[in-house]
Amino acid sequence: SKIPGFRALDTETVKDYLAERPDLGGHVGPSDSKDAWTVREVGDGNINFVYIVEGPSGALVLKQGLPYIRIAHDWPLTQERARFEAEALREEARHCPEHVPELYHYDGALCLLVMQYLPPPHLVLRPALTAGRSFPKLPCHIAHFMATTLFNTSLLALDSKAWRELVGRFENVDICRLTEQVIFTDPYYSAPVNRHTSPQLDDLAHAFQHDVEAKAAITALKAKFLQQRQALLHGDLHTGSLMVTEDTTYVIDAEFAFAGPIAFDVGKMVANLLIAFFAGAGLQTPEAPRTRQRQWLLQATVEMWASFVAEFKELWTASVKGGKPGDLCPSALFGEEAPAGPASLQAVQEDFFQGLLPDVLGFAGAVIIRRILGIAHVVDYENIQDADSRAAAERQSLQFARRLLVETSSFGGSVEAVVKAAAACD
Amino acid sequence: SKIPGFRALDTETVKDYLAERPDLGGHVGPSDSKDAWTVREVGDGNINFVYIVEGPSGALVLKQGLPYIRIAHDWPLTQERARFEAEALREEARHCPEHVPELYHYDGALCLLVMQYLPPPHLVLRPALTAGRSFPKLPCHIAHFMATTLFNTSLLALDSKAWRELVGRFENVDICRLTEQVIFTDPYYSAPVNRHTSPQLDDLAHAFQHDVEAKAAITALKAKFLQQRQALLHGDLHTGSLMVTEDTTYVIDAEFAFAGPIAFDVGKMVANLLIAFFAGAGLQTPEAPRTRQRQWLLQATVEMWASFVAEFKELWTASVKGGKPGDLCPSALFGEEAPAGPASLQAVQEDFFQGLLPDVLGFAGAVIIRRILGIAHVVDYENIQDADSRAAAERQSLQFARRLLVETSSFGGSVEAVVKAAAACD
Numbered sequence: 001s002k003i004p005g006f007r008a009l010d011t012e013t014v015k016d017y018l019a020e021r022p023d024l025g026g027h028v029g030p031s032d033s034k035d036a037w038t039v040r041e042v043g044d045g046n047i048n049f050v051y052i053v054e055g056p057s058g059a060l061v062l063k064q065g066l067p068y069i070r071i072a073h074d075w076p077l078t079q080e081r082a083r084f085e086a087e088a089l090r091e092e093a094r095h096c097p098e099h100v101p102e103l104y105h106y107d108g109a110l111c112l113l114v115m116q117y118l119p120p121p122h123l124v125l126r127p128a129l130t131a132g133r134s135f136p137k138l139p140c141h142i143a144h145f146m147a148t149t150l151f152n153t154s155l156l157a158l159d160s161k162a163w164r165e166l167v168g169r170f171e172n173v174d175i176c177r178l179t180e181q182v183i184f185t186d187p188y189y190s191a192p193v194n195r196h197t198s199p200q201l202d203d204l205a206h207a208f209q210h211d212v213e214a215k216a217a218i219t220a221l222k223a224k225f226l227q228q229r230q231a232l233l234h235g236d237l238h239t240g241s242l243m244v245t246e247d248t249t250y251v252i253d254a255e256f257a258f259a260g261p262i263a264f265d266v267g268k269m270v271a272n273l274l275i276a277f278f279a280g281a282g283l284q285t286p287e288a289p290r291t292r293q294r295q296w297l298l299q300a301t302v303e304m305w306a307s308f309v310a311e312f313k314e315l316w317t318a319s320v321k322g323g324k325p326g327d328l329c330p331s332a333l334f335g336e337e338a339p340a341g342p343a344s345l346q347a348v349q350e351d352f353f354q355g356l357l358p359d360v361l362g363f364a365g366a367v368i369i370r371r372i373l374g375i376a377h378v379v380d381y382e383n384i385q386d387a388d389s390r391a392a393a394e395r396q397s398l399q400f401a402r403r404l405l406v407e408t409s410s411f412g413g414s415v416e417a418v419v420k421a422a423a424a425c426d
Numbered sequence: 427s428k429i430p431g432f433r434a435l436d437t438e439t440v441k442d443y444l445a446e447r448p449d450l451g452g453h454v455g456p457s458d459s460k461d462a463w464t465v466r467e468v469g470d471g472n473i474n475f476v477y478i479v480e481g482p483s484g485a486l487v488l489k490q491g492l493p494y495i496r497i498a499h500d501w502p503l504t505q506e507r508a509r510f511e512a513e514a515l516r517e518e519a520r521h522c523p524e525h526v527p528e529l530y531h532y533d534g535a536l537c538l539l540v541m542q543y544l545p546p547p548h549l550v551l552r553p554a555l556t557a558g559r560s561f562p563k564l565p566c567h568i569a570h571f572m573a574t575t576l577f578n579t580s581l582l583a584l585d586s587k588a589w590r591e592l593v594g595r596f597e598n599v600d601i602c603r604l605t606e607q608v609i610f611t612d613p614y615y616s617a618p619v620n621r622h623t624s625p626q627l628d629d630l631a632h633a634f635q636h637d638v639e640a641k642a643a644i645t646a647l648k649a650k651f652l653q654q655r656q657a658l659l660h661g662d663l664h665t666g667s668l669m670v671t672e673d674t675t676y677v678i679d680a681e682f683a684f685a686g687p688i689a690f691d692v693g694k695m696v697a698n699l700l701i702a703f704f705a706g707a708g709l710q711t712p713e714a715p716r717t718r719q720r721q722w723l724l725q726a727t728v729e730m731w732a733s734f735v736a737e738f739k740e741l742w743t744a745s746v747k748g749g750k751p752g753d754l755c756p757s758a759l760f761g762e763e764a765p766a767g768p769a770s771l772q773a774v775q776e777d778f779f780q781g782l783l784p785d786v787l788g789f790a791g792a793v794i795i796r797r798i799l800g801i802a803h804v805v806d807y808e809n810i811q812d813a814d815s816r817a818a819a820e821r822q823s824l825q826f827a828r829r830l831l832v833e834t835s836s837f838g839g840s841v842e843a844v845v846k847a848a849a850a851c852d
């Protein structure tokens with residue numbers, strides 16, 4: 001998948017690249033100030049290289065993807081992902097510019113993006129949560145991002161021709177295959193790349209491999225992940241893809257974007273808030289309890305879901321009332337003037353959200369499980385130094401995740417019930 | 427959508443076209459026998475022109491699509507449909523050659539296909555059913571066609587890369603938009619193209635337009651039609667797309683092929699058998715009762731579903747046992763050597779068919795409704811000369827179809843229960 005003309009940049013050649021493009025370099029400084037620019041490589045993800053370039057006029061970020069995974073040079077990965085990231089950033093910015101870094105430039109041959117720098121005090125959310133922080137505006141911001149991007153790229157907003165065109169532009173095949181493997185397959189058998197806290201969790205890892213119900217449930221979710229094209233998803237919407245301050249929230253790292261089930265984006269977010277909650281039990285100490293933060297994490301989960309539903313529904317109702325809905329709920333059947341139009345619309349909406357929540361919870365369960373039994377672990381648990389304490393938090397998480405995955409209906413279709421049950425694990 | 431180099435053939439130029447291509451004309455006779463060839467245009471469909479060409483050595487069929495619908499010159503239709511038909515015939519023949527006419531030739535510029543002629547006593551099934559005939563092998567043949575084509579183009583047989591490639595090749599956008607309109611939208615509002623037996627059915631046509639539950643149900647099915655990519659469907663699998671004898675069954679007219687929900691193909695077949703059953707009540711006379719045929723139609727519905735499930739499951743189990751399943755049920759999780767592999771596979775299969783049947787019945791209901799309230803009617807009902815008798819059969823059908831669409835669960839997940847309820851309508 002190596003692209004002709006490709007070359008990997010480094011902290012020196014990044015400067016040259018930008019200085020040769022005054023429209024870009026201008027964000028940093030005039031090209032004759034180049035020697036005064038500083039470049040730092042800050043990529044903390046598993047996959048790409050991210051350079052922060054600062055100069056007299058300002059700063060920007062340059063992200064480049066190599067033809068393999070950063071942490072595993074023997075794991076090739078399509079460089080098309082840079083194109084998907086650029087196209088997804090553009091599409092997201094169309095619907096929710098307030099939570100997306102501005103894209104300045106995309107270079108297909110070099111597989112790189114140049115974008116707005118999110119300066120301190122912006123932090124990546126995951127380590128900030130692991131450090132015990134809370135961000136009161138987060139649930140509302142994420143809900144807004146999800147509602148606007150998911151609604152506006154669905155058949156509720158688009159006619160079927162435009163929607164099919166959009167779906168076709170995001171055939172992110174190799175990246176999706178990665179997800180199919182690491183979330184929906186590996187954790188349920190003894191995949192060589194798996195790891196877990198051992199020997200403490202050996203019993204549970206073994207149990208999942210023998211778990212008929214879990215395997216049936218994960219297969220139904222895998223089918224939805226592959227087959228259900230509802231909207232353009234971010235595709236990797238977890239706390240490591242968010243940069244936040246007290247007042248702002250940005251969604252970065254859109255390279256996993258594809259057309260899939262809405263519940264997958266929402267479920268990943270729910271999973272990652274719950275992961276922070278469960279990990280908190282192992283991260284807190286008698287001197288530094290996390291009672292407040294952990295309460296906030298559960299409350300944030302409820303608030304995020306409620307705001308998402310409210311806002312998505314509002315957009316939906318407004319589009320029908322405004323006379324410009326997508327093809328799924330045409331005005332002729334659901335408009336104010338249509339016979340029983342508003343009542344029919346309400347019925348469709350109730351069915352929609354009632355059907356969505358079980359999938360959200362199922363995907364959430366799957367995501368928690370894969371972070372503990374699969375290849376890619378998270379700092380939330382990894383920062384619990386004592387292996388026994390870590391295993392205890394992980395065990396609790398796994399048992400809870402299995403309920404989400406397999407006994408979804410036991411929560412009676414309520415996120416409140418889910419967080420109550422999570423709180424009761426302590 | 428007019429294609430450069432396109433020209434419409436007629437009964438004369440069809441001969442020239444074939445005579446210039448000896449590999450094709452050879453099916454009919456040597457080119458110097460051309461003057462002795464006969465050409466008949468037999469297209470009875472709504473859309474295309476079909477020529478039967480016969481000569482000293484044999485016969486063939488040439489099907490050409492114009493850039494508009496045959497019965498409505500002001501309704502443009504993409505000529506790409508010929509390509510979809512050719513590609514679908516090839517794909518179907520790969521999995522089920524015994525029920526597909528052989529494709530001899532496809533010409534993209536002229537939007538035409540040349541294929542195997544199905545000679546007398548082959549009949550189009552729909553008018554044969556309307557004439558009171560039965561075809562004992564039909565249910566089994568159709569079940570075989572559906573099981574083999576649907577299984578082998580699904581993620582149960584293919585890896586996700588090959589499957590996505592297949593799905594991408596069948597982006598039959600304009601044809602799907604037609605279906606979205608005529609099945610999933612028009613019948614539920616006063617669309618100008620709608621018609622029904624009037625005034626007898628005015629009350630029911632009005633009731634469907636005000637029917638909150640029916641509109642909610644049809645929207646959920648429309649979402650599946652558009653969003654759920656499970657397998658390559660025939661897309662227009664009704665009794666007018668089948669040519670049969672006592673012993674043979676051929677599936678023709680694959681121009682609606684697209685990647686969609688498996689239940690749509692199966693549901694269309696179920697609907698059309700039930701349509702023949704309900705219409706039979708109006709077609710029979712005291713002198714020529716249809717008791718036997720109508721019993722057979724219900725029994726055929728049950729048999730078709732049962733054989734379909736049995737064969738689809740057999741292919742599925744065999745692919746896992748054989749070590750070459752698609753990506754949805756990998757051997758590592760479901761193989762004979764995997765922990766709880768066979769039990770897990772059985773659980774997935776049970777979930778699959780239990781989830782499939784309600785969609786089959788829902789689509790079946792939708793298809794019956796559209797044939798009575800929408801634009802395109804069928805000879806089954808149209809042949810009932812007396813308007814009151816026709817309306818009576820249509821009323822019964824509509825009421826039953828609404829149960830299929832809205833009260834799907836009242837049948838307790840059993841096709842036997844469905845046909846019992848249909849029999850009880852008499």
Ligand SMILES: Nc1ncnc2c1ncn2[C@@H]1O[C@H](COP(=O)(O)OP(=O)(O)O)[C@@H](O)[C@H]1O
Pocket residue numbers: 042043044045046047048049050061063101115116117118119124240241252253254255
């Ligand atoms: N726009 C930005 N502003 C500031 N820092 C950024 C920006 N984009 C990325 N980063 C930093 O780079 C890291 C990796 O970026 P990310 O897009 O997540 O790459 P990867 O695809 O490798 O995971 C982020 O976690 C963050 O620390």
Ligand SMILES: Nc1ncnc2c1ncn2[C@@H]1O[C@H](COP(=O)(O)OP(=O)(O)O)[C@@H](O)[C@H]1O
Pocket residue numbers: 468469470471472473474475476487489527541542543544545550666667678679680681
């Ligand atoms: N292979 C064939 N052999 C014999 N008759 C055929 C064949 N294909 C089509 N026909 C005849 O032509 C009619 C129209 O063909 P069809 O493919 O259904 O066209 P349309 O797309 O216009 O509905 C069929 O109903 C049948 O009578």
Ligand SMILES: [Mg+2]
Pocket residue numbers: 045046240241253
């Ligand atoms: Mg990242």
Ligand SMILES: [Mg+2]
Pocket residue numbers: 045047236253254255
């Ligand atoms: Mg990334």
Ligand SMILES: [Mg+2]
Pocket residue numbers: 471472666667679
């Ligand atoms: Mg036809």
Ligand SMILES: [Mg+2]
Pocket residue numbers: 523524525526527528
């Ligand atoms: Mg054949």
Ligand SMILES: [Mg+2]
Pocket residue numbers: 471473662679680681
């Ligand atoms: Mg046709």
